[in-house]
Amino acid sequence: MSTSTDSEGLNANTSASSTSKALHRIVIVGGGAGGLELATALGNKMSGRASVVLVDRASAHIWKPLLHEVAAGSMDANAHQLEYAAQARWHRFVFQQGELRGLDRVRKTITIGNLLDENGLELIPQRQIEYDTLVLAIGSVTNFFNVPGAEQNAIALDALHQAEHFRRRMISLCMRADRGITADGNQTRPQLNIAIIGGGATGVELSAELRNTAEVLGAYGLHHLDPQRDIRITVIEAAPRILSALPEKVSAKTTSLLNKLNIDVLTDAKVSEVKANEVLMANGNSLPADLTVWAAGIRAPQVLSELNLPVNRLGQIVVRQTLQTEIDPDIFAFGDCAACPWPEKDSTVPPRAQAAHQQASFLFDALKKKMAGETLPSFTYRDLGSLVSLGRFDAVGNLMGPLVGSTLFIEGLLARLLYLSLYKMHLAALHGIVRTMADSLGQWLQRRTSPRVKLH
Incomplete structure (x- = not known):
């Protein structure tokens, strides 16, 4: 990502904090499925009432469940990436690129590490961002379970x-x-x-x-x-x-x-x-x-264990059903990095894309209530089932909910269409239905004239 774009984001954030102090400052750390959906919704609907800042160490977003297709070469990541800076401009929030390094709950600031280019040259120095409400959504990383090698x-x-x-x-x-x-x-x-x-x-x-x-x-x-x-x-x-x-x-x-x-x-x-x-x-x-x-x-990223917030054995931040941390009501966490109670199962909400999507929608309403001084509702996870795609060969899964009874096993074309719809729902949350349909048509046409496997 170019330095001019990063500078614009930094200057925009500085300007927002200095000239719009009356605005409620919402900082979201993590531009995964849930974090980006939440930032987009808040930017669209809360402009003039809140300043929204999204922080991520990468410059572009790609839906994590697609990574196995990128790895196999069956999907060109360039066609499915979304530049955070562009999304921020289109939807009235500010993007700051950098990695979360620290949290000061007393001063209500987070520290973001400096940004280097591929040659090690500093593009943006380490900086601090003030918040009134902080939302942590930095996802998860692989757990190697200390297996040698x-x-x-x-x-x-x-x-x-x-x-x-x-x-x-x-x-x-x-x-x-x-x-x-x-x-x-x-x-x-x-x-x-x-x-x-x-x-x-x-x-x-x-x-x-x-x-x-x-x-x-x-x-x-x-x-x-x-x-x-x-x-x-x-x-x-x-x-x-x-x-x-x-x-x-x-x-x-x-x-x-x-x-x-x-x-x-x-x-x-x-x-x-x-x-x-x-x-x-x-x-x-x-x-x-x-x-x-x-x-x-x-497991959760190591940095979460260094913020002096309660975490579980997997390093996830322990939150209440309001998604607020146990010791600070101004800090929320959701998605893979959070351990949210699931009372019906005497467990915690599983780390799935559908959970992050539901929690992002919940937080959009909950943060509006928080700003208005109202009592926050409790998040209730609805397990809608799971789908597994075997690419062009097949798909299988189970649906759950009141419309289908307890559990309905599905496979074949229906399962493949439902699996595809999960990604399209994510895109619709980011772009709206019309643009999602147009982009889908463009990508379908491109696939007609491109190799079925990315070769370079």
Whole structure:
């Protein structure tokens, strides 16, 4: 992102704080699905009553559930990214790029780290931003569970740069394997082994997208690789079944579909160590792995444990059902980084996109009540079910709610359309329905004339 854009945002924030002190200052840290939706809604509806600042360490937003498609090369991230600065200009809020470094609850300020370019030159210095209401929505990061070698030798899919790194490395290894070159440089039968550690939605969806990529690559010059036999994909899950958080019927159907795609599924397989070209199991077995992905769990970013706010064992900020922190009513947290009570299940709200979307809508109304001095309502999570996409091959899931009874199993075209609608709902919250429809048409037309896999 250009320095002029960042300077405009910094100057705008300074001007807002100096000339509009009567405005209620709402600072949102984290431009993920929920944070960006909340900033957009507040900017649209609260202009003149509140100044809204969105902080994120990246310059552009991409919906996190899409990262597995970027990693597989089946989606061009450039067509789906949204520049925060542009969104801020269109929807009357201010964007500040930088990473959260600290919190001063007494002075009601947050510290944002300096911004460097790719050569290490400072673009924007470290600064402090004042707030009246602070909302933390910085998402989650991969939990490697202290498994030896996992962080060093496995690729996580927390951010766009990681997904792009995986895609480039996968294509590079495919090209080498097509010429009979293994990871250690020896000439042998062409083969590439991909290990995906974690049988949740991310791991399962990535495995299916990779199988599709393997089949497509053959049409673009990799003629010596058999996509089914020579590109081996294995999903490794420590639990007795994949998708353990979903109904057993969804898990069983998904396992059957993966097996039909010649994707190996290992369950009750606890990983003890990840090496550069091998995954070791706790039972003594090992699996060759030229490329390893870690998708086995999440935790909150480390910085949240350094803010002197109550956190749980995963580092999530503990909040009340109003989404306010337990010790400061002017600080809210939601999404993956927050532990919000879910009394009906005697648990906390799960880290899902639908939860962040619901909480963003709740906070839009709750913050208006807070500014008016009214009592805040309690957030109630509505589990609408879960969907798992296997790319062009299939989709499965379950719907929940009063309209369908307790649980309704779905698959095929209906499940694929509903899965797609989740992303379209997110886009509609950011752009409105008309622009979302127009952008969707443009992207569909572009796909008609573009390679099915991003090759560079």
